[in-house]
Amino acid sequence: MTIVRNKDLTAWNTFGLKVSCACFVEYGSVAELEELWKRNRDGLGLPETGGAGDGTAFPSPILHIGRGSNLLFTKDFPGTVFHSDIKFIEAGGESCGITAGETAGDRRTDVEVGAGVLWDDFCRWSAEQGLWGPENLSGIPGETGAAAVQNIGAYGVEAKDFIRMVKCFDYITGKVVAFRPSECRYGYRESMFKTSAKGRYVVTSVCFSLSSGPNPKLEYGNVRAAVDKALEDTGKSLTPALVRDVILSVRNSKLPDPAVIGSAGSFFKNPVVPRSDYERVASIARIGHSDDCQVPHFDTGSGFIKIPAAWLIEQCGLKGYRDGNAAVYERQPLVIVNLTGEASPEEILAVEKKVSDSVYSKFGIRLQPEVEHI
Numbered sequence: 001m002t003i004v005r006n007k008d009l010t011a012w013n014t015f016g017l018k019v020s021c022a023c024f025v026e027y028g029s030v031a032e033l034e035e036l037w038k039r040n041r042d043g044l045g046l047p048e049t050g051g052a053g054d055g056t057a058f059p060s061p062i063l064h065i066g067r068g069s070n071l072l073f074t075k076d077f078p079g080t081v082f083h084s085d086i087k088f089i090e091a092g093g094e095s096c097g098i099t100a101g102e103t104a105g106d107r108r109t110d111v112e113v114g115a116g117v118l119w120d121d122f123c124r125w126s127a128e129q130g131l132w133g134p135e136n137l138s139g140i141p142g143e144t145g146a147a148a149v150q151n152i153g154a155y156g157v158e159a160k161d162f163i164r165m166v167k168c169f170d171y172i173t174g175k176v177v178a179f180r181p182s183e184c185r186y187g188y189r190e191s192m193f194k195t196s197a198k199g200r201y202v203v204t205s206v207c208f209s210l211s212s213g214p215n216p217k218l219e220y221g222n223v224r225a226a227v228d229k230a231l232e233d234t235g236k237s238l239t240p241a242l243v244r245d246v247i248l249s250v251r252n253s254k255l256p257d258p259a260v261i262g263s264a265g266s267f268f269k270n271p272v273v274p275r276s277d278y279e280r281v282a283s284i285a286r287i288g289h290s291d292d293c294q295v296p297h298f299d300t301g302s303g304f305i306k307i308p309a310a311w312l313i314e315q316c317g318l319k320g321y322r323d324g325n326a327a328v329y330e331r332q333p334l335v336i337v338n339l340t341g342e343a344s345p346e347e348i349l350a351v352e353k354k355v356s357d358s359v360y361s362k363f364g365i366r367l368q369p370e371v372e373h374i
C-alpha cells in the first residue's frame, strides 16, 4: 500500500493537466482495500504503514481512478484519490464462477483480469494467446476496472460484448459482490457504476469470455478493407494479433497518443437523437452545402439516430480550432487536446464550451461530454 500526501496528478490524468490531490492511496489487493474501508468507516484514518500514512483521517471526498484517461480535473482535488494496483491475468473458468457445463463445446476461455491491469496489456495478452474478444479495443488507454465501468467501445465492439462478470467491493456492506453484464445496465459508454450505483462499488476484477474459435468483427468503417490489405501484404492468416495490429494502425492515424499530446480520447458522446432532430440536421446541412449533402448517421432501430459528433463539430469549422494551450484535434475533432502540454483546466473547459455552444447554435443539438468532470 502506498500513501502520499499532496500528490501531483499530472501523470495520473491523460490530459496531462498539472493538478494535485490532498492524498493519494494505492492498494494492491482486495484485502488492502477492505482494510482501508474499515479504517475509514471506524474513523481510524490512514494506516501508519509506509509513505505519508500517519493515522489521520482520509481527506474527503474519495475518488477512485484508473489511469485518468476519461477524466477532466477541473481544479485541484481536495480529497483522497484511490487507485487499484490489483494486477493479474488468470485464464480458467473457476474464478469467474462458471461451471464446466456452461463452457463445454463452445470453444470459449474465461479469463479474470485485475482492475489495475492496463487495458491494452490485456488486449496484447489475449492476442498472443490467439483468443478473440478485445482485439478491436486495442490501444484504448486506461485500465481494466475503468473499462468495465465505462463500457469502452471502438470499431464495432464494446467491452460488455465479452464481459462475463464484474467483481466489485461494495462500499456500503464491505463485501465482495459479482455482477453479470445484464445486471450492470450497460449502454453506450454507460453502466450502473456511473449512474444508479455511482460511488457504491469499486471494481476489483473483471471476468471475460473469450473465443478460441475465429470470431472477427470487421464490419465497422474501413476495418475489413484494412484487414484484407494486411492479409495480402503480410501473407499471414487472420488472427486476433493481425486484427490488433490493423486496429492499432487505424487508431494511430486518427487519435493522438496521450504520451505525446494530452487528451482523454473522445471528449463528447455521439448524440443519439429522435428522427425529427436528424431531419433538421440534414436540412441545415443541405442549406450550407448542396442538395445531396449526406449526413453520416447510424439508425439504432428504435426511432433514434446516432450522428457522429465529429461530423457536427467539423461542420462548425472547428477542426483544429485553438484557444491558448488547448485545441480541437485536427485529425479527429471529437478529441480536445492539451496541445502544448501547458493547458490549464480552464483552457480545456473554454474549448469544450466553444464546441458545445457552436454545435448547439448551428444544429440545435447539445453534445454531452463523455469525459467525466471532477
Ligand code: EPU
Residues within 6 Å of the ligand: 153, 154, 155, 156, 220, 221, 254, 255, 264, 265, 266, 267, 268, 269, 270, 296, 308, 309, 310, 311, 312, 314, 331, 332, 333, 334, 370
Ligand atoms: N467524422 C468526420 N470528421 C472527422 C472524423 C470523423 O466527419 O474528422 C465522421 C465521419 O462520418 C466518420 C464518423 O465521424 O465516419 C465516425 O468517425 P470515427 O470512426 O472516427 O468514430 P467516432 O464516432 O468519431 C467513436 C468512438 C471512439 C472510437 C471510434 C472508432 C465515441 C464517443 N467515440 O468515435 O472512441 O475509437 O468510434 O470506433 O463513441 C473514445 O471513446 O475515447 C474513443 C476514441
